Amino acid sequence: MDTVTLIIDEKEVKAKREATILEAALEAGIYIPTLCYYPDLIPFGACRLCIVDIEGMRGFPPACTTPATEGMVVHTNTPKLQELRRNIMELILSEHPYSCLTCPKNLNCELQRVARYIGLEKVTLPYTYKELPVNRENPFFDRDYNLCILCGRCVRVCQEVRKVGAISFTYRGSETLIGTAFNQPLQEVSCEFCGACIDACPTGALMERANKWEGLPDREVVTTCPYCGVGCQLKLGVKDERIISS
Ligand code: SF4
Ligand code: SF4
Ligand code: SF4
Ligand code: FES
Structure with a gap:
């Protein structure tokens, strides 16, 4: 059999045998919040916003990396999951500038939409601002890594879809940033300025300079x-x- 049947939020769902829970849910029209997931990329499991509750399984695995299996019973939006997602979003936003009104991505921002869905009312954690200068050392893109949430979508689309690998995670721990080898400008690494990373970015961190406003x-x-x-x-x-x- 090439398909599996599972229950997601009381609904019987059929999915391809190799599908993840997230893919099965999306196919059935069931929304699960995500930030590091991007169609056609290998699941990354970084943001943890897509956590679900699976009957008979301990913990809350991410839907984007967990295979859908026959007979599985999945809950995607319980009060506990809502609380955990608010906590995760609070952590993300505690390192993200409160600057929507002056951000070029305002009203067209995936992070903004997901935060609104999750319903976080305020951030009580201490706020950290990276204080990074906006990188304009290339002819086409503005790269404001103060707005970066380290979802890795830009890095993965460049590597997995474009097969270029011009950008990667640099530094470690709380210092982690997206960048190029030896911090060189994009035009001095293998970047083709295809814009795939710009399209993939869920925030205003990567913008085309010519039309950002x-x-x-x-x-x-x-x-x-x-x-x-x-x-x-x-x-x-x-x-x-x-x-x-x-
Ligand atoms: S990236 Fe999105 S959430 Fe962040 S400041 Fe800009 S519009 Fe607001
Ligand atoms: S513009 Fe294209 S080649 Fe350059 S970093 Fe982005 S995805 Fe990679
Ligand atoms: S620059 Fe954008 S796509 Fe890349 S890791 Fe940061 S938020 Fe994600
Ligand atoms: S979308 Fe699943 S962990 Fe980020």
């Missing part, structure tokens, strides 16, 4: 890229009859 597009238009013979489909964001994102 343009706000949200009025509409989206699907078109065909004329650059090479492959003809990939592109989704363009249009505002005031100008292309502001792709």
